[in-house]
Amino acid sequence: MNNTSTKKIGFPISGRKGERGNWQGARPGGADLSALNLAVKMSQMGFQIVVILDQDGPTVDYIIRLGLDYVVINLPSIDKRAPFDDSVIQSIVKHSADVERHLTKESIGIIHTNDAGMHRIWGALKQKIEFIHVWHERGLFQHPAKAEEFLLAAEMVLTISMFVRDRAPVSIRDKVIVVDNPITIDRVYDRKQDSYWLKNEFDIPLDAKVFTMIANGNKRKRWDMFFEAAAKSIKSNKRHYFISVGLTVRSEINDLKHKYISSDVASNVIIAGYRYDALRFVSGTDALVSTAKNEPLGRTIVEAGMLGTPMIISSEGGHKELLQQLSPFCLVERADANKFKNEFDKIDELSSLYVGVRDDVADSMSWRFSPERHVKSVANLYVSVLGIAV
16 A cells, blocks of 8 residues: 555554443443544544444444444454464465455555554554554564564554563663653542542441452462452551452452452452443542552552552562652552551552652643654654654
8 A cells, every 4th residue: 555645544443242332331441542542633633533432332432432433343352361373373364455446445555553463463464465453552562473573564563661662572672662651530529529529338337447459360460469469458447448440350350359258357358340430439548559460550549640640569560660760659569468468458548648749740640641642752753753744
């Protein structure tokens, strides 16, 4: 495909199976949200954007609400944890003729991928179809050896932090460009009101301290450390309550709760599951917790900073890069359950420290991760690296 300046940019997003009509229930995950925010802003700047869904489903309603065009191109689902071998590649490329027909029909000449599954799918398709591939790595470059060929073939590779860049294959590291994510909060939150709501929602005493962790079920999140630290903290202070929020496997999370939390204090640990109003939890909690190991960046950490919520987080990966210049007192070095428990016990001190830095943290986060700054950076790269004109 030539004359790419007149071609549209396709953003592949995984559609969700399920009942249509509930756009809140279909709210995509963090990586897709960042990609869609970028797509919206680039569209407003004049770039021609089309969201590419691999299946019809409730995510369509969310995309329509954002005002973006979309096309459904049925493609196989890729399990990020499964082996990625020649048989998987063949199952992808057998769709290449149909995919090329859709791209030609929609005048899509650039593909901007945002997660491991889409990187692999479109990396494989690029072996058969001509398009410009922008690989936007929001994870940890934990891809099989075969994917290194796809990275080498990509015309532009972006990533969200220096920590992630430094985990790229050596062969492509010099061409990886770091661009901060776009992260915004779309409404005004009141920490006092949200604290009152949160405690009433889960029948928590109003004078209790609440610690909330929001994460998926990835082992990297270290839910076991969270529950072990919670058990130790509750043992020393029955007024400490802990809430888990996120797309976790409920049976596994319940197993961890039963393993670490004794029955007499089980009510102090609440498994809230997936909540579309997760930001209200962030606003209302006394401290946001992240025990995660080697986190690429941490979207919820940025949101907590914007909302003025104290944080107790592991000093690993993108966490440290994100916060060490702003609030080093919230970082847990060489994290383990005992160290987190000790930080939980000092929540009053942490809250007092936040009074002095809350506005500075919020202002810094809001500037650094503003969609306007992000989209300008990406747009400039499209022009300077790819030669794309709006």
